[in-house]
Amino acid sequence: MGRFHPHDGHAPHHHHPHGPDAHDHLHEVGDHSGYETGSLRVDVLQDILGENERTADANRADFATAGVRVVNVMSSPGAGKTTLLRKMLLRLGGTVRAGVVEGDIETAIDAELLAETGVPVALVNTSNGFGGECHLDATMVRSALPRLPLEDLDLVVIENVGNLVCPAEFDVGEHARLMVYAPTEGEDKPLKYPVMFRAADAVAINKIDLLPHLDVDLALFEENLRRVNPDVAVFHVSAKTSDGVDALAEWLTGSDQIAPST
Ligand code: MG
Numbered sequence: 273m274g275r276f277h278p279h280d281g282h283a284p285h286h287h288h289p290h291g292p293d294a295h296d297h298l299h300e301v302g303d304h305s306g307y308e309t310g311s312l313r314v315d316v317l318q319d320i321l322g323e324n325e326r327t328a329d330a331n332r333a334d335f336a337t338a339g340v341r342v343v344n345v346m347s348s349p350g351a352g353k354t355t356l357l358r359k360m361l362l363r364l365g366g367t368v369r370a371g372v373v374e375g376d377i378e379t380a381i382d383a384e385l386l387a388e389t390g391v392p393v394a395l396v397n398t399s400n401g402f403g404g405e406c407h408l409d410a411t412m413v414r415s416a417l418p419r420l421p422l423e424d425l426d427l428v429v430i431e432n433v434g435n436l437v438c439p440a441e442f443d444v445g446e447h448a449r450l451m452v453y454a455p456t457e458g459e460d461k462p463l464k465y466p467v468m469f470r471a472a473d474a475v476a477i478n479k480i481d482l483l484p485h486l487d488v489d490l491a492l493f494e495e496n497l498r499r500v501n502p503d504v505a506v507f508h509v510s511a512k513t514s515d516g517v518d519a520l521a522e523w524l525t526g527s528d529q530i531a532p533s534t
Contacts, residue, residue: 324442327410331417331445338422341526342430344408344444346468347452349434352478354382355511356452357429360521361389368525370427371420375408377433386431394419398433407438410445427525436461440471448473448526455479455486459493466500474505476520481510 335342347353361370372393374383383395394416398405402412413430420428430446432439440449451472453461456479462469469475475497483490494506505523509516 324410327414328443328445331410331414334417334422335428335445335447338425340422340425340428341448342428342444342446343448343450343524343526344430344432344439344446345450345452346432346439346472347434347454348436348457351434351452351454351457352511353431353434353452354385356476356478356509356517356520357431358385358389359511359514359517360524361386361391361429363517363521364427364525365390368427369425370429371422371425373408373413373416373420373428373430375412375431375433377404377406382431392420392425405438406433406435407442408432408444409442413444429524436465436468440468450524451475452478453493455483455488455490455493459489459496462493462496462500469497469504470501472501472504474507474520474523475501476507476509476516478509478511480508480515481513 331342345353345357357372361372364370370391372383372386372391374386374393374395375398376382376395377398379397380395383393387393396402396408396412396416398408398412405412408430422428430444449472451468451474453475455477477490477493497504497506507516507520507523509520511517
């Protein structure tokens with residue numbers, strides 16, 4: 273890993289338009305008193321997170337100028353982000369002008385799948401100048417923006433790198449965060465990865481078509497989810513059968529939260 277990870281609890285400060293304290297809990301990332309950390313390390317950390325926050329603010333300002341809503345989509349690898357986004361982008365086509373920032377460590381596989389829907393896609397390979405990182409930060413997203421016609425868009429979807437830890441720690445200037453969860457991941461994940469589940473404004477439980485074949489207790493998962501994030505919106509969806517996709521697509525556009533551009 274080429275860049276620094278803020279895993280000592282100095283999570284970036286967030287400025288979200290939908291609640292001043294929504295992400296203050298990101299500062300509670302555990303007891304790291306076992307580390308012997310010098311003041312130099314703390315200074316470096318604060319510099320890096322300060323830089324991310326400044327760049328996130330610049331992104332936010334550009335999004336506001338263009339009148340575009342931005343949603344950061346996160347999940348573990350294989351939860352179905354790309355397939356779900358494909359379905360939603362196809363549904364929204366014609367009514368919402370969407371674009372994508374695609375985060376991937378190495379390949380263009382997902383970027384090509386999403387470009388097939390007809391929307392502009394700006395790919396960020398984190399192995400290309402960003403140390404192969406397991407997340408997108410504000411600088412990486414900023415590097416993609418000149419490749420999108422922001423002024424002509426209503427919605428930008430950021431597909432983050434598949435990872436249940438790092439992406440939640442970096443504000444990229446987004447308006448909302450969607451986390452995609454697959455029931456095959458088990459009921460305990462909100463308790464084991466609370467930073468990610470707390471950071472989400474909405475959780476899409478994907479692959480519900482698989483439920484008859486699984487032993488997972490979805491009620492227990494949602495109970496665990498509410499323990500770490502009581503106010504989160506929950507959607508039950510299947511990218512395969514399209515169940516619930518319309519409702520999630522409507523949330524994605526923020527029609528009930530942020531006035532769309534005209
Ligand atoms: Mg993907």
